[in-house]
Amino acid sequence: MLPAMKTVEAEEEYAEDCPELVPIETKHQEKEENLDFIIKIPVTIVTGYLGAGKTTLLNYILTEQHNRKIAVILNEFGEGNAVEKSLAVSQGGELYEEWLELRNGCLCCSVKDNGLKAIENLMQKKGKFDYILLETTGLADPGAVASMFWVDAELGSDIYLDGIITVVDSKYGLKHLTEEKPDGLVNEATRQVALADMILINKTDLVSEEELNKLRTTIRSINGLGKVLETQRSSFFLPVVLFIKSIVTVTFDVPGSAEEESLNVFIQNLLWEKNVKNKDGRCMEVIRLKGLVSIKDKPQQMIVQGIHELYELEESRVNWKDDAERACQLVFIGKNLDKDILQQLFITAVAETKEQTTAPGQDGACPPH
């Protein structure tokens, strides 16, 4: 099958209902930002040895009821010399024909130069997708495909790599994974499993429990951290696989004022030091921060804006009417965020009582990102 792109859209809406700050003086709220421009589109790379069930997985996702506009880029064999590949785009039940321009005809080989550009162009034409799934050829090294997203992170792309899913064939997986390659050659199957954030052991209907156990053990020895799921026809509960690094929104409102310096320390711990953890011990990662805060001794309402590591605190043109109305309202969008911990940390670190104690979630450093 030629590389093909399909999109599906279903009616229900999903968690893009980012709570907006409710300004105390609505009429002074100048430009209300549309978070669509800030939230990046996740891309999941789907890899797996030839015939493991990648296309089955993607077709399953396309036909499964969900509430997202998902673009699926199928890249079955990736050979051929055509400069342009035809894409089937199905959106809202209608089928469109699209052209994805690829320099050498194969998405996997083109990603480093213009594969990403092609996806972005398509998004410009078709409107933003909520999610992009990208199938690599069975022999592709997902590391090469993944690297285009690292390169692009600095260029400020609209899309980011959410994770790598590797589909493993229950019947032949063990053979592929243990195959000895001639000196100097990597075993693609092993590499695909090693790099995966999630591993689907597919076609479990074809093997005994004993064979399955062996495969499971081998997979675990190659990749001790990835999530492992067992499937038939690559089907599973959809939310488990999408948004592997899922983005959450946390918002809270704390009455009173903050010391400016303490507020800076609180924000810097989150955005720069990244040493704040959630209940599972995972580091919170803030992608977007907005806030309307009261700073001690400042008559104006202050606005905090943050994107990734950058943030600023600026004065608004609105003054607090009286001390009773002073409060700090904050919205965080990111990964592994936990409202209770963030709010408690904020209260402990920022409240006027200057006594700084170790707040929950701040015990021990997180590894650098």
Ligand SMILES: Nc1nc2c(ncn2[C@@H]2O[C@H](COP(=O)(O)OP(=O)(O)OP(=O)(O)O)[C@@H](O)[C@H]2O)c(=O)[nH]1
């Ligand atoms: N018995 C069985 N067959 C399956 C299962 N999942 C997929 N298949 C079949 O396995 C074959 C290969 O599936 P694909 O989804 O095309 O595999 P693929 O990884 O996309 O293959 P390539 O693109 O060639 O690398 C198809 O005939 C599927 O119908 C399963 O759970 N059980």
Ligand SMILES: [Zn+2]
């Ligand atoms: Zn396929």
